[in-house]
Amino acid sequence: MPSSKNLQAKTLQPLTPAYKSIMELAPYQTGKPVEELTREYGVSDVVKLASNENPMGCSPKVTLAITEQLSQLARYPDGNGYYLKQALSDFTDMSIDSITLGNGSNDLLDILARSFVGADDAIVYSQYGFVVYSMLAKMQGATGIEVPAKRFGHDLKAMRQAVLDNANTKIVFIANPNNPTGTLLDSEALREFIASMPASVLVVLDEAYIEYSPESNNRALLDEFDNVVIVRTFSKAYGLAGLRVGYALSSPLVADLLNRIRQPFNVSRIALAAAAAALTDQSFISEVRKINAGQMRWLEKQFDALGLEFIKSYANFIMLKIEGAADINQALLEQGVIVRPLKGYGLEDWLRITVGLAEDNTRLIDTLKSILNAE
Ligand SMILES: Cc1ncc(COP(=O)(O)O)c(C=O)c1O
Known part of the structure; x- marks a missing residue:
């Protein structure tokens, strides 16, 4: 099967898109699905903190x-x-x-x-x-x-x-x-x-x-x-x-x-x-908000303790500055933790991390510490 990259490189003649700028578009990069990580790295216990989803599920x-x-x-x-x-x-x-x-x-x-x-x-x-x-x-x-x-x-x-x-x-x-x-x-x-x-x-x-x-x-x-x-x-x-x-x-x-x-x-x-x-069910939303705020504070404290810079966030994710973000992202993936690298936004040194449940966030911080200590 031809890869989409090959398709993009080829000219579409005689079929042409409505606007030339459509050829400048790259397909939207979604957060890596859990199943894909399991397939690629053989890790089974995956934590996904990449797409700003609600770790508490729904009402x-x-x-x-x-x-x-x-x-x-x-x-x-x-x-x-x-x-x-x-x-x-x-x-x-x-x-x-x-x-x-x-x-x-x-x-x-x-x-x-x-x-x-x-x-x-x-x-x-x-x-x-x-x-x-x-x-x-x-x-x-x-x-x-x-x-x-x-x-x-x-x-x-x-x-x-x-x-x-x-x-x-x-x-x-x-x-x-x-x-x-x-x-x-x-x-x-x-x-x-x-x-x-x-x-x-x-x-x-x-x-x-x-x-x-x-x-x-x-x-x-x-x-x-x-x-x-x-x-x-x-x-x-x-x-x-x-x-x-x-x-x-x-x-x-x-x-x-x-x-x-x-x-x-x-x-x-x-x-x-x-x-x-x-x-x-607005009481569910109140609970979601409360847990997110508590976990956000916990993550901020951990980042402070690690001497890592972050941007104060008003949502359910946080942007973390970390040297060698691409390598750190790769090392996290290999250990079953999915976060979002932001190179596509021109933020090469940053990762976006969705706030998870307490156990997800603990896993993220423990994995991050082990990667940083091994450097
Ligand atoms: C700012 C913003 N707007 C819109 C969306 C689209 O979300 P959905 O299509 O799932 O409603 C997202 C999803 O990440 C988002 O971050």
Whole structure:
């Protein structure tokens, strides 16, 4: 079988992609699956701290809701996702016609780009912003404008200037908290930034990790500005990454546009039922938040004790600076610990580590110590 590398090197003539920039895209690098590590290195007891998943799993209410759907799998899901939208409407205090459902929040980011961005347009995002934003620009044949980060976070002043300098900007993507750096923006600074945006520029706040930072509540921006979209997911704190379900909150006009682009049954029957059940169990989310915060503090202490630099994180992962990150990553893999190297983000000396359960984090620190001592 030809490798995808060979395919990329070859020209596609006479078949050509819609935009030349599609050939610059590399397939999205996901965290190494546990099964792959077991196959490659023969290690059986694998700890995966690479994809910011919830080590606590999901609420038992979700499991029950899924079981109830099993006899209905021959039937298409509700294409409008009525019950989930109703539950989200109650939860977010947004009208049903302001909500768009997605097959994970990536689906919504994709729908947003396809709805608003053409080949003559530009997308603005931050250096060290979520990698999918630059991919979307390439996918649409548009210009991706990466604004240098400030202390690993968004430099809102510079991003504003980039928008003003590029009149063809259609979307500004801001992940808050940001992946992979874990930084969080001050809400007032964010509001000022949005207030300074031309009404023709959509500001997309990607809140994939917002449940870990509930003190940052930017929902009120939607009442004030029609050009704001908030995108959230059930993949992280809700523990449903395997199901693929997320939602966007926006003005009804934007939601109407997104719904024209959205595929008819983009969220499965099981995902709809699971997400609605997950929302009803906010005590599970409180517990997730509590355990994550405790384990985050523990990891910070361990890194301090090892003399390793890290960036204060407001999510369920933490970025660690370590010399020879690629070699350390390899040594961790060989001992069954999967973390995320960040070379692709231009962060060669850094690893992103998802906060696991106490036993996972202890294993990570013990393995790291043994690797560092052996050097
Ligand atoms: C900032 C950010 N946005 C969006 C996503 C996409 O998540 P999903 O498609 O699983 O909802 C991720 C996943 O890692 C993320 O980190």
